[in-house]
Amino acid sequence: MEAIHVRLRPGRDDDLAAWYEAQEDRSQAVRDAIRAVMRLQNGDTQEAIVKEVVARELARLPDVVAATVREALAAYRLAPSEMEHEPGAEDPELAARLDAQLDDFDFDT
Amino acid sequence: MTEVLAIDIGYGYTKGMTKRGQVLIPSMVGPAEAIRYESDVIEANGHGIALEVDGRSFFVGEQAELQSASASQTLDITRTGSPEQKALFYAVCSELVRTVDDTLAVVTGLPVGDFTDRNKEALRDMLMGEHDVKRQGKHARHFEVTGVNCVPQAIGSLFCLVLDKRGRLVDGDLAGGRVGIIDVGTLTTNYVLCDRLRYVEVGSDSVTTGTSEMLQKVAKDLKREYNLDWGLQLGKVDQAVRERKAPVYGDMVNIAGLVEPHLEALADTIVSKARTLWGPGVELTAVVLTGGGSWELGPYVRKAYPHTRTMGGDPQFANCAGYLRAGLRRFGEGV
Numbered sequence: 019m020e021a022i023h024v025r026l027r028p029g030r031d032d033d034l035a036a037w038y039e040a041q042e043d044r045s046q047a048v049r050d051a052i053r054a055v056m057r058l059q060n061g062d063t064q065e066a067i068v069k070e071v072v073a074r075e076l077a078r079l080p081d082v083v084a085a086t087v088r089e090a091l092a093a094y095r096l097a098p099s100e101m102e103h104e105p106g107a108e109d110p111e112l113a114a115r116l117d118a119q120l121d122d123f124d125f126d127t
Numbered sequence: 128m129t130e131v132l133a134i135d136i137g138y139g140y141t142k143g144m145t146k147r148g149q150v151l152i153p154s155m156v157g158p159a160e161a162i163r164y165e166s167d168v169i170e171a172n173g174h175g176i177a178l179e180v181d182g183r184s185f186f187v188g189e190q191a192e193l194q195s196a197s198a199s200q201t202l203d204i205t206r207t208g209s210p211e212q213k214a215l216f217y218a219v220c221s222e223l224v225r226t227v228d229d230t231l232a233v234v235t236g237l238p239v240g241d242f243t244d245r246n247k248e249a250l251r252d253m254l255m256g257e258h259d260v261k262r263q264g265k266h267a268r269h270f271e272v273t274g275v276n277c278v279p280q281a282i283g284s285l286f287c288l289v290l291d292k293r294g295r296l297v298d299g300d301l302a303g304g305r306v307g308i309i310d311v312g313t314l315t316t317n318y319v320l321c322d323r324l325r326y327v328e329v330g331s332d333s334v335t336t337g338t339s340e341m342l343q344k345v346a347k348d349l350k351r352e353y354n355l356d357w358g359l360q361l362g363k364v365d366q367a368v369r370e371r372k373a374p375v376y377g378d379m380v381n382i383a384g385l386v387e388p389h390l391e392a393l394a395d396t397i398v399s400k401a402r403t404l405w406g407p408g409v410e411l412t413a414v415v416l417t418g419g420g421s422w423e424l425g426p427y428v429r430k431a432y433p434h435t436r437t438m439g440g441d442p443q444f445a446n447c448a449g450y451l452r453a454g455l456r457r458f459g460e461g462v
Contacts, residue, residue, distance in 0.1 A: 108296040112296055112299060
């Protein structure tokens with residue numbers, strides 16, 4: 019197989035250089051880019067290519083969501099309450115039970 | 128204005144907290160008949176706490192371990208209302224109470240097994256009234272404790288979860304349910320059952336099982352397997368257990384296989400007591416696992432109680448944080 023060498027020119031191809039640097043799998047990224055251009059030249063519309071990419075990402079979505087949820091629930095940790103609610107947000111019945119319990123624990127009542 | 132001080136006196140550590148800060152002091156107290164060198168009690172030389180309680184001098188924390196011939200870490204510390212316990216209270220006050228504070232409300236806890244009228248009376252006698260805190264190297268504090276609220280120890284963690292920082296009730300689901308709390312400490316484990324925020328005494332108890340027993344067994348194995356002599360340095364063992372690694376001849380050795388059976392045995396003991404109190408726990412909204420010893424036990428306890436929840440943040444401070452929130456609610460600064 020032939021190798022393709024491309025020389026990027028400083029100044030004129032900086033955008034390409036930046037994009038290339040950012041790719042995780044550079045060889046695959048270049049192949050995908052060339053194929054996308056080939057498909058456009060062969061009559062595919064940009065919209066069709068975007069649709070295909072979106073469909074591919076959507077197919078991955080359940081796995082991504084599942085992994086994220088699994089990670090979040092892994093430790094089942096409850097954080098101490100950090101919120102401060104506006105007055106009136108308490109359940110009055112529970113608040114009364116709590117205050118009665120604290121009164122019971124008190125020494126000077 | 129009355130300040131609220133939360134204090135949680137445990138076998139291993141004493142935790143204190145106000146709205147402005149928190150402190151953790153090893154629960155070691157020893158008599159200080161004579162301070163040998165002034166430099167020994169300078170804070171920069173190792174957290175020296177030397178103070179006076181009712182005319183007697185004590186070293187507290189690391190200083191007690193270094194200086195006192197008869198430092199006590201266990202029985203005297205937990206003898207409710209003892210001078211040693213008062214020394215811990217004063218040590219916390221010397222860190223957290225400001226010289227301008229003249230009245231104080233204190234929220235504290237007793238182990239469930241000691242939550243008796245007699246102990247509550249002894250604690251009240253120790254805490255209520257006028258106090259002069261004289262600590263070497265610090266300005267004296269004079270204040271009056273005008274209110275004391277004493278709760279069963281583990282319930283603080285529930286308060287920490289259902290109350291916000293001002294003491295306002297924010298978690299209706301947990302607050303409105305039946306919740307079992309397991310508080311694993313150094314020497315004891317406390318079990319508290321709450322039904323819609325009311326303490327249920329028949330579902331609550333204490334056992335003398337804690338992390339120190341497990342750490343001692345691990346220390347024994349480390350000595351046998353690697354000749355690491357850490358029997359008197361349980362802090363190092365604790366660290367090694369958490370990291371599952373120990374330094375041996377310059378290399379970090381994986382000790383997971385050595386640790387797991389001991390953790391499992393501790394969890395078994397803790398869970399079997401929970402089962403006698405709460406059965407399979409089907410009717411519980413959640414089991415809350417808390418305390419300084421709860422770090423490693425979540426996965427094991429969860430096998431018996433799948434709805435087990437561990438505390439975020441530092442579980443060692445969870446009870447104390449809950450006391451403070453309850454105190455701010457009860458004594459009027461919060462809600």
